[in-house]
Each structure stands twice: as structure tokens, then as C-alpha cells.
Amino acid sequence: MGSNSLYGPVDPAPDAGYTDAPPRMGFFTDTSVCIGCKACEVACKTWNAVPDDGFNLLGQSYDNTGGLSADSWRHVAFIEQPSRGSQAFLGLPTGPSSAPAANVVASQQVVPTGTEPGIPPAVDALAAAATAGTEFVGAGPKFHGAGTGFHGAGPEFLGMPGTDLPGRTDPAPRSDFRWLMMSNVCKHCTHAGCLDVCPTGALFRTEFGTVVVQDDICNGCGYCISGCPYGVIDRREGDGRAWKCTLCYDRLGDGLEPACAKACPTESIQFGELDELRERARARVEKLHAEGVASAQLYGESEDDGVGGDGAFFLLLDEPEVYGLPPDPIVPTRDLPHMWKRAGWAALTMAAAAVVAFAGRRP
Amino acid sequence: MVPRADFQSYYGRPIVRPPVWTHDIAIYLFTGGLAAGSALLAAGGQATGDVVLRRAGRAATMGALGASAFFLIKDLGRPERFHHMLRVAKPTSPMSMGTWLLSFFGGAAGVAAAAEVAPLLPERGVLGLARRVLPPVGAAAGYGAAALAPGLATYTAVLFADTAVPSWNAVYPDLPFMFAGSALASGAGVGLIAAPGKPARRMAVAGAAVELAAGHRVENNYGLLSEPYHHGRPGKLLRLARALTVAGAVGAVVGRRSRVVSALAGVSLLAGSALTRFGVFEAGVESAKDPRYTVVPQRERLNSRAATPGEPGPSPRTGKS
Numbered sequence: 001m002g003s004n005s006l007y008g009p010v011d012p013a014p015d016a017g018y019t020d021a022p023p024r025m026g027f028f029t030d031t032s033v034c035i036g037c038k039a040c041e042v043a044c045k046t047w048n049a050v051p052d053d054g055f056n057l058l059g060q061s062y063d064n065t066g067g068l069s070a071d072s073w074r075h076v077a078f079i080e081q082p083s084r085g086s087q088a089f090l091g092l093p094t095g096p097s098s099a100p101a102a103n104v105v106a107s108q109q110v111v112p113t114g115t116e117p118g119i120p121p122a123v124d125a126l127a128a129a130a131t132a133g134t135e136f137v138g139a140g141p142k143f144h145g146a147g148t149g150f151h152g153a154g155p156e157f158l159g160m161p162g163t164d165l166p167g168r169t170d171p172a173p174r175s176d177f178r179w180l181m182m183s184n185v186c187k188h189c190t191h192a193g194c195l196d197v198c199p200t201g202a203l204f205r206t207e208f209g210t211v212v213v214q215d216d217i218c219n220g221c222g223y224c225i226s227g228c229p230y231g232v233i234d235r236r237e238g239d240g241r242a243w244k245c246t247l248c249y250d251r252l253g254d255g256l257e258p259a260c261a262k263a264c265p266t267e268s269i270q271f272g273e274l275d276e277l278r279e280r281a282r283a284r285v286e287k288l289h290a291e292g293v294a295s296a297q298l299y300g301e302s303e304d305d306g307v308g309g310d311g312a313f314f315l316l317l318d319e320p321e322v323y324g325l326p327p328d329p330i331v332p333t334r335d336l337p338h339m340w341k342r343a344g345w346a347a348l349t350m351a352a353a354a355v356v357a358f359a360g361r362r363p
Numbered sequence: 364m365v366p367r368a369d370f371q372s373y374y375g376r377p378i379v380r381p382p383v384w385t386h387d388i389a390i391y392l393f394t395g396g397l398a399a400g401s402a403l404l405a406a407g408g409q410a411t412g413d414v415v416l417r418r419a420g421r422a423a424t425m426g427a428l429g430a431s432a433f434f435l436i437k438d439l440g441r442p443e444r445f446h447h448m449l450r451v452a453k454p455t456s457p458m459s460m461g462t463w464l465l466s467f468f469g470g471a472a473g474v475a476a477a478a479e480v481a482p483l484l485p486e487r488g489v490l491g492l493a494r495r496v497l498p499p500v501g502a503a504a505g506y507g508a509a510a511l512a513p514g515l516a517t518y519t520a521v522l523f524a525d526t527a528v529p530s531w532n533a534v535y536p537d538l539p540f541m542f543a544g545s546a547l548a549s550g551a552g553v554g555l556i557a558a559p560g561k562p563a564r565r566m567a568v569a570g571a572a573v574e575l576a577a578g579h580r581v582e583n584n585y586g587l588l589s590e591p592y593h594h595g596r597p598g599k600l601l602r603l604a605r606a607l608t609v610a611g612a613v614g615a616v617v618g619r620r621s622r623v624v625s626a627l628a629g630v631s632l633l634a635g636s637a638l639t640r641f642g643v644f645e646a647g648v649e650s651a652k653d654p655r656y657t658v659v660p661q662r663e664r665l666n667s668r669a670a671t672p673g674e675p676g677p678s679p680r681t682g683k684s
Contacts, residue, residue, distance in 0.1 A: 120376065120652060122375025127371075130369070130375075131373060131374050197455065197456045199453060200448060217447055218444075219444035219447045220441040222384055223458050225380050226651075229379060231380040233380075240441045242440075321378070321662070323373060326378050327665055329527075332527055335532075338536075343514075346542070346543040349540065350544075353566065353570065357569060358407040361411040361413075
């Protein structure tokens with residue numbers, strides 16, 4: 001154990017005890033070129049023989065997977081956002097987007113993924129509507145149904161996005177919005193909450209610096225599921241064990257790239273040595289800023305963040321929480337020494353109370 | 364009440380996953396604490412020559428231990444692999460540390476309980492040897508179990524705190540005290556039912572005081588993340604737990620001349636302790652189900668860091684950057 005073994009910048013494979021470890025490998029997922037084709041989801045399932053996660057229609061734009069689960073190790077998120085001050089449709093008959101209303105209905109859909117806890121429905125309709133942006137959601141108790149009642153009237157929500165071109169059918173108004181897509185995956189953290197808390201040693205650090213579950217060891221205690229600050233790892237129903245992305249550990253061992261990166265047609269998913277990916281990502285975000293995309297930002301790239309940097313990091317076009325990512329995750333184990341210290345004081349208090357209770361009595 | 368904050372999320376769905384654990388784990392929090400409290404009670408009875416208290420404490424410890432093992436194993440996704448917990452001893456995993464603690468505690472408490480049946484063994488042969496050896500070994504084991512008991516009662520707080528569950532993680536400074544007090548109160552409850560006396564009453568008052576003081580901090584000192592502890596079902600459970608604990612402590616003192624009132628106070632303390640555990644458990648689950656509790660505190664942290672430019676900011680708790 002080094003001084004940064006629980007928190008702070010560190011190279012995880014040597015820190016875990018590997019001598020002559022190969023360079024740390026990872027993913028750079030550039031969402032600015034993602035086209036939402038879901039080839040990554042399919043390739044992952046095919047290569048890793050991941051079971052069916054149910055045929056669900058969620059109405060979360062084109063996202064019918066819902067999120068990462070024990071049976072979905074790649075997940076393509078879709079966000080529809082009404083225009084934010086865009087002048088693209090100036091002077092044209094545009095109307096408000098139906099996105100906030102549609103989101104409320106979509107968020108209530110139960111997603112039977114065959115995993116636990118899987119993808120629970122939203123508890124807060126207001127938060128669901130705000131997926132499209134908080135500025136489009138008026139305060140007030142108007143969020144009962146879809147389509148009508150707030151921010152003007154949008155089209156009736158039918159459970160899936162419209163297939164006709166905007167503005168073609170009258171009187172449906174043309175609406176100005178942008179689409180965000182992101183292929184989400186396990187972050188293979190430098191300080192992995194799941195790995196830290198695993199009591200059986202089923203989760204381990206590979207020589208490539210990635211984090212993998214050994215299915216012959218896992219006894220399904222579920223601690224990793226609560227240990228992950230990103231909500232990635234999940235348990236398979238019936239099977240009882242925890243499953244997540246392995247960064248195709250078997251393929252890496254044979255010098256191949258992971259199945260999702262191989263299948264990605266736009267190089268939105270880039271696989272390689274983490275140092276090189278970080279450089280490439282910084283150049284890309286600078287280019288986007290120069291082109292006027294001020295919202296472009298890297299997520300999980302900095303080794304100074306709360307998990308010591310992600311092995312799989314992202315270029316995002318909006319705030320992380322819009323994509324369902326925690327904005328500033330911290331590995332729970334950071335505070336473990338202090339937690340034990342507090343527990344020690346509490347234990348001493350308890351022992352002292354017991355001694356005092358019996359004080360003054362003699363056998 | 365904390366005002367509703369504006370925040371964004373992905374279709375309002377949770378960001379961190381709600382715990383996959385069922386109420387089995389809430390029950391274990393109670394039975395584990397009860398085993399620890401009873402072991403302390405038994406050791407006290409042992410030290411002061413109170414045979415009834417010692418026997419009741421040891422019996423309650425064994426019963427609570429058996430229930431603990433049952434519920435812990437039942438809650439696994441692969442119960443037949445429970446022994447994989449003993450493959451490694453891993454300091455970064457409170458569950459691994461707790462498994463070892465529980466194993467050693469169980470061994471010691473088992474030997475102490477076995478010593479209670481020594482007088483029933485025959486006087487000759489191998490069993491006769493056991494009859495002579497068990498009482499001193501059992502006494503040592505009883506003290507050994509008592510030494511491990513405070514750890515057993517408080518590690519569960521670290522186990523809950525060392526997660527991404529927002530309302531468990533945030534309250535880590537006070538949760539061990541809440542659990543320690545709750546364990547003391549439940550142990551005292553056993554004493555008040557089986558052999559009411561001054562030690563059990565003192566333990567009841569001390570345990571209730573520690574539990575209520577720490578519980579008050581958990582419910583009020585952590586801003587938005589304290590909210591799940593006083594809202595909805597967890598809030599109701601914790602209010603009821605508080606009422607039962609107060610009633611139990613008061614009953615223990617006021618009813619010292621009445622066996623019936625003492626026993627009722629004991630039952631009240633036990634029920635209060637159990638409800639405290641259920642309340643804390645459910646509050647954490649609620650905080651994980653609503654992305655608000657994940658996003659808002661993290662967003663506030665980011666914004667305050669952006670407002671004070673410079674270093675990425677040393678950790679406020681560790682001082683490390």
C-alpha cells in the first residue's frame with residue numbers, strides 16, 4: 001500500500017502489486033461524434049455472451065435499454081433538448097418541443113431487465129422533465145400528464161419519438177432541439193469503490209489497470225453495487241452474481257481491442273493506452289472550443305478527481321448529470337481511515353458505558 | 364425543510380444504485396448489535412458474580428448470533444458460497460473485516476455458552492475433563508467475546524458509510540455512535556427482562572442517551588442528506604424508535620421496583636433498537652433512489668470549487684489533494 005492507495009493520483013496496476021505491468025489501457029468515448037447506432041451495445045453482448053435484458057420500449061427518446069445493468073455493459077444514452085438560444089429556426093413556424101412532457105412519462109416506465117436493482121423508475125417527475133434542461137421546466141403542479149399543460153402545448157406523447165420530419169405535417173409545429181448521445185460504460189476507476197469493498201476478492205485489478213469480476217468467486221453479497229459511485233455494477237437475477245464490463249480482458253490478453261471499440265463506426269469509442277488517449281482528448285476538446293462548442297468538456301480524464309481518474313473517460317457536450325453521470329464522484333473509501341477512527345471512538349464509548357454500568361459491584 | 368433545488372438528471376432515474384440488500388440486512392444490524400450488547404452484559408454478570416445475568420446474556424448472544432448468520436447468508440445472491448467471505452482478509456472492505464470479527468466473536472461466545480452446560484456433563488472420561496476445563500475456558504472466552512463486542516456493534520456503521528449511498532456515506536462521523544448506543548440499549552433490554560438490576564438500568568440509560576444524541580445529529584446536521592432520515596417511512600420509523608427508546612430508558616429507571624415495568628421497558632428498548640436499524644436502512648435506500656441526493660451535493664461542491672479557483676482542492680477530510 002502506497003500513500004495514495006486509497007485516494008489521489010496513482011498508477012493502479014503497479015500499486016496493486018504488478019511488476020512490469022503493461023501500460024494502463026482504457027477508453028476515450030467522444031460523444032460529439034456518437035451517432036447512437038448502438039453497435040457497441042450489440043458487439044458487447046455478442047462477444048461477452050451477455051444475456052437478454054428484455055424487450056422494453058421506454059420512450060426515453062431512442063434509448064430502450066434504460067441504463068447500464070448486469071446484462072447491459074454498454075448503454076447508449078439519448079437526450080433530446082429544446083433549443084437554447086439557437087437562431088437556426090429564426091422566423092420559421094417553430095413550436096415548443098414535447099421533450100419535457102415525454103420525459104415524465106418515460107421516466108415512470110418499469111424496465112424489466114432481469115437484474116437487481118436494475119433500472120428503477122424515477123421518484124420525482126419534476127427531475128425527469130428536467131432532463132431536457134431546467135429552464136424548460138416551469139415550477140408548479142402541472143406535471144400530471146404528457147403533452148399538455150406546461151410551456152405551451154406539445155404533441156401528444158405516443159411512447160416513441162415521431163418519425164415524420166419536423167414541420168412536414170400541419171399543424172404540428174417544427175421544433176428546434178438537439179440530440180445528445182453517449183455510450184456509457186464501466187469507468188474502470190483508478191480508485192474503484194466496487195473493488196475496494198469486495199469482501200471475497202472476486203473483483204480484482206488486472207495488469208492493464210482495469211477492474212474485473214471473477215464469476216467463480218463472487219457470492220453475490222451486493223456490496224460492490226452500493227460501493228460504485230457511478231451506479232454501474234449490478235446483480236443478475238436467478239444467477240445471483242454481480243456483473244459488469246471487463247474491458248474485454250480476454251481480448252486484451254490476445255492483443256485485440258475490446259468488442260465495442262472495434263464495432264464503433266465513428267470512432268466515438270477509442271481504445272488505447274490511457275496516457276495517449278488523454279492527450280488525444282485534450283486536443284479534441286480544444287478543437288471543439290475553437291469551433292465554438294463551448295459546452296464541450298472532458299469527464300473522468302483528470303487524475304485529480306475524486307476517483308483518481310477514470311480508465312474509461314468521456315467528452316461530453318453538457319453537464320455530466322444530464323447523461324446520468326454523477327457530477328463530482330468520490331470513491332467512498334477515501335474516508336475509510338476516518339470512518340474506522342470514528343467507529344473506534346464509538347466502540348470505546350460503548351465499552352466504557354458497560355464498565356461504568358457494572359462499576360461498584362463486587363462478586 | 365430544505366428547499367427543492369433545481370437539478371438535472373437522466374430521466375429522473377437514480378444515478379447510484381439503490382442497495383440490493385433486503386430487510387434481512389436491517390434485521391442483521393439489530394441482531395448483530397443485540398449479540399454485542401448481550402455479550403457485554405454477560406461479561407458484566409460474569410465479573411460481578413451475577414449468574415442469572417451471565418446466563419441470560421450468553422443465551423441472548425447465541426440466539427442473536429444464530430439469527431445474524433442466518434440472515435447474512437440468506438441475503439447473498441449465492442448463499443452456498445458464503446464461505447468465500449473467508450478467502451481473504453481485506454482491510455479496505457468493512458464487510459471482510461466484519462466477517463472475521465463476527466467469526467472470532469462467534470467462536471468466543473460459543474465457548475462461553477458451552478461452559479454453561481458444563482455442570483450437566485458426566486464426571487468421568489473425556490466429558491468429565493471437559494466438565495472441569497470448560498468453566499475457566501468459558502470465562503476467558505466470555506471476556507474475549509466482550510472485548511470484540513464493541514467492534515461488532517460499530518463496524519456495521521462503517522460498512523454502511525463506506526458506500527456511495529448518499530445519506531449513509533455523509534453521516535459517517537455519527538453513525539457508529541448511533542449503532543453503539545442502539546446495541547447497548549438492546550443488550551440492556553435483555554438484562555431488564557431476564558434479571559433487572561442496577562447495571563442493566565445504567566446500561567439502558569447510557570445506551571439510550573448515546574443513541575438519541577447521535578441520532579439527533581444524523582437527522583439534523585447533514586443538510587439535504589439528513590432529509591431522508593425525517594421524511595416518509597424512514598422518518599416515521601425513526602420517530603417511533605425514538606419514542607420507544609425514551610420510554611424504555613424512563614421505564615427502566617422509574618419501574619425499578621416492578622419486575623413487570625422493567626420487563627416492559629426492556630421490550631421497549633429492544634423494539635426501539637430494531638426500528639432504529641430499519642429506519643437508518645430505509646433512509647439510505649430512499650437517498651439512493653432519488654438522483655437529487657447524488658447530484659445536488661456534488662454540484663454544490665463543484666460550484667464552490669469553481670468559485671475559488673486554483674488547486675483542484677484538497678480533500679476537506681483527509682487534507683490530501
